[in-house]
Amino acid sequence: MKFLRRFFIRVANFATRRGADERLRDEIAEHLALQIEENLRTGMSPTEARRQAVLKLGAAEAIREEHHAEQSLPFVENLLFDLKYAVRMLGRSPGFAIVAIATMALGIGATTAIYSVIDATLLHPVTYPNPGELVRIEDNLPGVGAQDVGISVPEWKDLESSGIFQSVSFSGSGANVNLTGSAQPLRLSYKHVTPNFFGVFGVDAQLGRTFYPHDPTPGFNLEAVISDGLWRREFGADPHIIGKALRLDNDEYHVVGVMPRGFRDLGATNEERNTEVWLAAGLSGLPFPPPLRSSRLQGRTVARLEPGVSIAAAQGRLDALVESLKKQYPADYPAQTAWTVRLTPLSESVVGSVRQSLILLFGAVGLVLSISCVNVANLLLARASVRGREIAVRQALGAQRMRLIRQFLAESLQLFLLGGVAGFGLLFCTQHLLLRLVPESLPNLNDISINWGVLAFALGVSLVAGTVFGLAPAWLMSRSDLVGTLRQEGRGSIGSIGRSHTRQILVIGELALSLVLMVAAGLLLRSFWDLFKVQPGFNPDRVMAVQTWLPGPNDPSADIYRTATQESVLLREILRRSRTLPGVEEAAVGDVAALPLGHSFPTQLPLIREGIETVDNQAPVIDSPIVSPEYFHLLGMPLERGRLFNAQDIETTPQVALINEAAARKYWPNQDPVGKLVRLHRDSREPLSGAGPAWTTIVGVIADARTESLADAAIPQIYRSVYQHPAKSVAIFLRGQLDPSAISGQMRQQIQAVDAELPVFHAETLDDVLASSLSVRRFSMEMVAIFAATALLLAGLGIYGTISYVVNEQRREIAIRLALGAQRGTILKMVLRRGVGLAAAGAGLGLAVALVVSRLMAGLLFGVSPYDLTTFAGVTLVLTGVAIAASYIPALRAMRLDPITTLHAE
């Protein structure tokens, strides 16, 4: 209390610069006067009285200082003084200041940029209230190797009533819906959700309401909640939107609410995250299949745990529930499938896929930061040798060592902080430009911002780096040998041994760190290049895809494209018209799962082989795109065995399918799959009919293609004909001399000439689709490459600086050698040897670290070993080359030293 009071008064005095000097002077004058009078009374002579009084008072200057220290805050005052002095010192060598500040701005700016990305993703993956309670629920059938198979309606109800969760929501994976009724039919990205969906996330509408959580409607309840974006874009932010009708896939819904601006859905793709319409459904009435345990719905189950329940505890209770359900319904949960339900934190499912890449980037940028710090520390040390005399003089005048260290620390802190501020400023000004580099598929992309937290991070990093990397030079500078320096400075000093050792260690560290970065960049570059150059197994050249969506009204009998026969009329006409467009050579259709690398996740169905599986709950799942017969030729996917689809394969003829080689190898090892019979169950795209699907005959085998992921050579696929199985999401593939900008309009015209209510969207070239499927990899590769180049540049500067310094320190020695007849070539070699020695030490250390780092990166690599010899050797070579080049300039300078001038000048 007393202490605080005293502290605040001193702070106030310091802030207002209120001194007490005058008061003290008056008091002391009065004091002396009184003491002199007293002394006179005891009979001293006036002179003696005065002398004794002053003696008794003590050293006036010490009193004044102590009094002043008490009045104000001497520590802060000294700091300010140090800073002022530091500003003056920097002003005196602006070149040094600019280089140091720019280096730090680079390091801190880059680190802060990556931090802002990490802040929005890894640190704040989920922006909903109380994110810790949110979990993702996944049903797995490890017995048949099936992950995330979806949940059935009875299971969802079991979870809801289990008491483990406050609420469990289910949402379909994002899909399209057609908004008709205005001038142009519009395709919106929509999701069907259980009515408690928004309640689970804890987000309310900004206008109107969300769904009633306990709405008992079995099918769609004809209420729609729309996104802020759709509301502003299509409805001009109409405040009276609530109650307006929306015609979606030919059903009439009413808008009940508008979500707030920041609300974004979960999703694997940007499109899904930007869902525009949510429709609520009980999932158990039309158009959904009957609520059986065996009919699993594809989508995402997210629940909010009861407060205070840990995920582990909830998982334990859930496991018990699963066990009892298995006993209760043995027919639905056969033992072979080993049905399990797994909880994962929602945050993990949002950013899990990019975590490794982002951590790699942060590590890389951390290395760049360290290298810039080391460089600046090196510059500080170099300056120390120039300022040796100043330091010695100050010490001789009585400066304490701590005081000197504080002074130097203030200087380096000032440099680092200025660098940090400059870096942050640079980042702030270029943020829009930089954001464009970030791949669209990065989760929470829109949350990335340069905010106060990021500023605090930049300043914090500058402060810590400034202290750590300023302390060592300050320590070494203050340790100079007083007499030795004063005697030597101004003559050919050999400088402090400790200082030059430290500088060499710093340069070695710098070289090692940049080698690590270059190895990482090299490996990523090779992975990316290999992926880019990999034979995808299909030919994306000159191919464009355009998408449309056939409405699927809630009442299947109202669907004009209900059966394959009905749909095939439309598709055949669209194909016929497409072929008449200028430049089009070939045309084919497929569903969105048939769009190579362009779909967020595959449509998977249980594969029941005749004579092997009996119940579809125990069947393995397989990707099943739907395509038209021309698809394989258009994409250049060769037939290996059997036949392709033909015009005779229609709804009324026997069902046929094609598989790829991977499926043949996996499901019919060492057999000819052609002619085998399979059934594919639970296809939500099939019209609802009582009878189960008939047996399907495998008629041919297609060569493997990397249509799911460029990194994955062979994922089993089973293709079915669109003329036997209707598809709602339709992609039209065109090959030829196409004009990408015109295709969208041309196709819209042709498709809408057949059905004016069909939207046309997402016209893109397959090359673009391919490139964007690599965007996260490209992003991390490019970033790490930029960081590595920066690191190499900084390390080159570092070694240049150090060698120049060594040459400068030894110029007297070199001059003497030259005067005594040393060959200039020998001098050159001598200096170069120093550089090569440093480079060798740095490379050795760097290689050891790089081996560890590359092993940690293995998951991000493709087609290249983490110990790839070419990369390691190449990088070492480049580093050594740069080191030699950087030492060559000072070495030349040493060689051309004129002994006479040098020795005269000393």
Place this chain on the structure above:
Amino acid sequence: MKEKPDVLQGTLALMVLKTLDLIGPQHGWGIARRIEQISGDLLAVNQGTLYPLLLKLEHEGSIASQWGASENNRRARFYRLTGAGRKQLQTETRDWEQTAAIIARFFSVKAEDLA
């Protein structure tokens, strides 16, 4: 000449407070003089060190000061004890007596007492 012992670190504040308690408002010289007198001129107060201490006590709120006229009608700064200072004096006196008593017991103890 034998050096007079310096005032023990930390006890000067207590002496200042006690002096002000005894004689009421007083200026710096008066306080210093009085402390020397009370100590029977056995203590040497380097009188100047008093002024930073007075400022510190004032910042802590134990004493307050204002300008006034001295005995010979000159401008002098007078210090007086505040309520908080009086309380502080009481606690510190108690603490000091306690410490002194403990030390006294150490000095009076004999070897046989510990057996």
